[in-house]
Amino acid sequence: MRSKIIMVFVALLLPLAAQAQWRVGVTGGATYNTFSMDRQYMDDFRIDGRWGATAGVSCQYDFTDWLAVRADLNWTQKNFRKHRILHNQIDFKYRNDYLQLPVTAVFSFGGGTLRGFCKLGVYGGYWLASHREGTDYNNFADYTFDLSEQLKFNPEVDQRWDFGPVGGLGVQYRISARWAVQAEACYYYSVVSTTRQYMRVSDYRYNSTAAIQLGVQYIF
Amino acid sequence: MKQIIIGLLGAGLLLLAASSCRKESDLLMNFDHYDYLVFGAAEKSFVGKFEVLWNGLNQNYAIWDYEAAQGIDWDAVYDEYRPQFEALDERETVSDEDLTALLKKFLGPLHDGHLSFTVKNHKTGRSVTVSPGLERLKQRSDFAEATVLANLLYYINPVHGEVVTNAEGLPVAAEYSTTPLGILTRFMTTPGIGLNWINAKIQELAAVENPTDLQAYVLMQLVKLRESFSELAKLSDAGAIAMWNDLQKEYAFLSVPGLDPIDPNFVQEGIDVKFALLKGNIAYFRMSTFALSRYLEEKNSREHFDMSVPATQQHVQQVKQVWQSWFEITQLLHKNGSLGGVIIDLRGNGGGLVKDSRYLVGSLVPAGGILYSYQRFKRGTGRYEYSAMMPGRLETMEEAHETITEPIVLLINCGSVSMSESSALCVKTLPNGTVIGQRSWGALCPIIGNAEQSYNYAGNIGVSGVTPVFVQVPAMASFTLDGELIEGKGIIPDIEVALDVNQYGATGQDTQLDCALQFIRAGGVK
Numbered sequence: 045m046r047s048k049i050i051m052v053f054v055a056l057l058l059p060l061a062a063q064a065q066w067r068v069g070v071t072g073g074a075t076y077n078t079f080s081m082d083r084q085y086m087d088d089f090r091i092d093g094r095w096g097a098t099a100g101v102s103c104q105y106d107f108t109d110w111l112a113v114r115a116d117l118n119w120t121q122k123n124f125r126k127h128r129i130l131h132n133q134i135d136f137k138y139r140n141d142y143l144q145l146p147v148t149a150v151f152s153f154g155g156g157t158l159r160g161f162c163k164l165g166v167y168g169g170y171w172l173a174s175h176r177e178g179t180d181y182n183n184f185a186d187y188t189f190d191l192s193e194q195l196k197f198n199p200e201v202d203q204r205w206d207f208g209p210v211g212g213l214g215v216q217y218r219i220s221a222r223w224a225v226q227a228e229a230c231y232y233y234s235v236v237s238t239t240r241q242y243m244r245v246s247d248y249r250y251n252s253t254a255a256i257q258l259g260v261q262y263i264f
Numbered sequence: 265m266k267q268i269i270i271g272l273l274g275a276g277l278l279l280l281a282a283s284s285c286r287k288e289s290d291l292l293m294n295f296d297h298y299d300y301l302v303f304g305a306a307e308k309s310f311v312g313k314f315e316v317l318w319n320g321l322n323q324n325y326a327i328w329d330y331e332a333a334q335g336i337d338w339d340a341v342y343d344e345y346r347p348q349f350e351a352l353d354e355r356e357t358v359s360d361e362d363l364t365a366l367l368k369k370f371l372g373p374l375h376d377g378h379l380s381f382t383v384k385n386h387k388t389g390r391s392v393t394v395s396p397g398l399e400r401l402k403q404r405s406d407f408a409e410a411t412v413l414a415n416l417l418y419y420i421n422p423v424h425g426e427v428v429t430n431a432e433g434l435p436v437a438a439e440y441s442t443t444p445l446g447i448l449t450r451f452m453t454t455p456g457i458g459l460n461w462i463n464a465k466i467q468e469l470a471a472v473e474n475p476t477d478l479q480a481y482v483l484m485q486l487v488k489l490r491e492s493f494s495e496l497a498k499l500s501d502a503g504a505i506a507m508w509n510d511l512q513k514e515y516a517f518l519s520v521p522g523l524d525p526i527d528p529n530f531v532q533e534g535i536d537v538k539f540a541l542l543k544g545n546i547a548y549f550r551m552s553t554f555a556l557s558r559y560l561e562e563k564n565s566r567e568h569f570d571m572s573v574p575a576t577q578q579h580v581q582q583v584k585q586v587w588q589s590w591f592e593i594t595q596l597l598h599k600n601g602s603l604g605g606v607i608i609d610l611r612g613n614g615g616g617l618v619k620d621s622r623y624l625v626g627s628l629v630p631a632g633g634i635l636y637s638y639q640r641f642k643r644g645t646g647r648y649e650y651s652a653m654m655p656g657r658l659e660t661m662e663e664a665h666e667t668i669t670e671p672i673v674l675l676i677n678c679g680s681v682s683m684s685e686s687s688a689l690c691v692k693t694l695p696n697g698t699v700i701g702q703r704s705w706g707a708l709c710p711i712i713g714n715a716e717q718s719y720n721y722a723g724n725i726g727v728s729g730v731t732p733v734f735v736q737v738p739a740m741a742s743f744t745l746d747g748e749l750i751e752g753k754g755i756i757p758d759i760e761v762a763l764d765v766n767q768y769g770a771t772g773q774d775t776q777l778d779c780a781l782q783f784i785r786a787g788g789v790k
Contacts, residue, residue: 080286081289082288082289084289084291084292084294084645085292085293085294085645086644086645086721089644134643176652180641180643180651180652180654182639182641182654182656183641183712183720184618184639184656184710184712184739184740185639185654185656185657189652189654189655191652191654193652198648200332200648201646201648208285235285235286237287239646242647242648243322243338243339243647244339244342245290245292245319245322246287246288246289246290247289247290247645247646248286248287248288248289250286
């Protein structure tokens with residue numbers, strides 16, 4: 045029974061394999077991350093999105109001229125700002141570095157030279173580092189403090205693994221038979237809280253990250 | 265085209281499905297003011313009180329990481345104690361002792377030295393108070409030392425040869441007290457005024473063979489007044505001052521010297537200060553609480569005392585003079601190179617105003633503040649959400665003054681709390697500073713006003729006298745320069761020496777002060 049299933053699967057893939065092509069590439073661009081948490085009664089707290097950067101390598105396997113599967117390995121920043129509007133000395137800018145592996149199905153359309161594409165899939169990520177800078181206020185000694193510090197991960201509190209769906213839209217321009225450039229926008233929607241549920245009071249916090257990036261691909 | 269539509273629809277559906285994967289956080293309440301929604305259940309149930317205490321601390325307490333390192337699992341505490349509070353709700357009667365005992369078991373293991381819990385027992389209508397720091401202190405073998413009131417009687421008596429005397433052979437020393445006890449004791453014991461004057465007057469009038477009506481009336485009133493004094497000892501400080509002020513108004517016509525109104529603010533702001541220049545030109549200063557700036561700064565005095573009352577003016581001035589005597593002689597002797605050293609006695613000092621540091625250790629060191637700790641604030645509702653570590657400095661005197669390079673000794677014991685301990689940490693940072701005595705209380709994380717604490721989304725739970733639960737919680741964590749939290753442990757002196765309580769009681773000779781004097785006289789090298 046098992047071998048029959050495999051045979052049917054291979055048979056279905058055969059027509060696709062006839063047009064199969066591998067591509068590898070590099071990508072780089074900017075990210076804009078928003079951080080969601082329940083501010084509870086902290087009325088004057090504000091959490092704003094912040095820009096960051098992303099860079100990575102990609103690998104794509106084209107089954108047909110309209111369907112491909114793509115995997116990226118990228119370093120992506122998920123930055124945000126947490127500040128207070130009534131006490132503006134308290135202003136933290138967080139810079140979070142993630143290593144991500146999005147795997148997407150790519151659907152492309154259009155002409156031979158200029159083609160559009162959209163992609164859809166899931167990603168897994170690992171939180172590499174976190175940095176906080178800005179100002180804080182010591183109301184015991186009455187002074188504003190400039191800070192810039194690498195945050196230590198607390199294994200009890202911080203969830204370093206990340207996961208969620210990812211989608212994107214883009215255009216590809218075929219420069220030559222072997223080379224193509226791409227411009228794309230994608231969106232990572234995390235469904236894993238950045239904090240573990242380390243206490244009986246639950247507290248969930250999530251990143252949502254938009255990326256605008258350019259890429260170059262070599263087509264084998 | 266079809267594929268695109270399918271792809272986009274798929275993307276939309278996937279995003280929709282994914283968004284439902286995000287979970288909602290629990291709703292948290294704000295405990296810093298009275299709100300029926302927050303405190304309503306605590307008014308009439310023990311579980312309600314438990315929930316306020318557990319959740320309020322979970323959100324507001326600044327040292328949960330430290331407590332976890334000490335082995336406290338706060339979630340396990342919830343599971344263990346909630347049923348016990350539920351059981352109280354099942355009972356017809358719950359005595360204050362039962363409630364206190366359960367609160368001590370539930371909250372006693374917490375290490376912060378300032379923590380104090382006041383919980384209203386709705387079954388009896390009374391409030392009970394639990395202070396884990398005090399309970400811990402009671403277990404210490406040196407607890408008896410905390411309650412010893414340092415006096416200098418032995419040392420300022422020229423017979424013992426410990427004090428420097430002036431040209432008239434009188435000791436170079438001064439002391440004054442504005443605590444209710446101090447003011448009343450002065451009235452009762454000073455020759456020529458107060459009770460002594462009343463006694464003499466009574467004796468005088470009683471000796472008159474044929475008193476006039478007025479003399480008989482005055483005699484009767486003086487006896488009545490004297491009898492009233494015995495009631496004062498039975499009252500709290502606030503109660504005694506209120507009664508005293510009533511007596512003062514009622515018997516003002518008798519013109520008893522010293523029977524002056526007492527500003528009720530001395531209940532909170534009263535201070536006991538002592539200065540003596542001990543042999544070897546060692547300038548000794550002691551204060552019972554950190555409230556000195558209330559007396560030394562004119563604006564501060566006007567804001568906190570009724571300075572229109574001559575007696576109050578005199579009290580404020582006297583405290584100022586004692587401090588000035590110590591400060592000026594220290595400066596003068598240092599300038600002419602004959603200062604032997606300085607002793608600051610903060611034994612039994614419960615702490616108080618941070619600003620006072622500028623008149624104490626801060627008056628001996630260069631201007632610019634003393635870095636003595638690193639401080640960290642709560643910065644959110646999460647148990648482990650903290651600010652960055654910020655340098656903690658105590659204020660120094662900014663006006664021109666001499667830097668004391670001679671040995672500086674600070675005396676502490678298990679009754680030295682909060683600002684006393686911060687001062688000890690400051691002295692430890694000085695090259696010429698030495699801390700002598702016994703391990704302190706262990707309350708370095710400071711408490712500040714509730715409004716300021718709310719600033720940090722941390723600090724007190726409830727409002728004193730208003731909510732059924734009130735907890736005094738420090739708003740921040742204070743670490744030593746080595747990065748250590750020593751809440752509930754205290755500062756270990758450089759030289760540990762116990763007070764021989766029996767000897768002190770019998771002769772007034774103080775083994776800790778003797779150790780400090782010997783240390784300085786031997787050169788004061790750590």
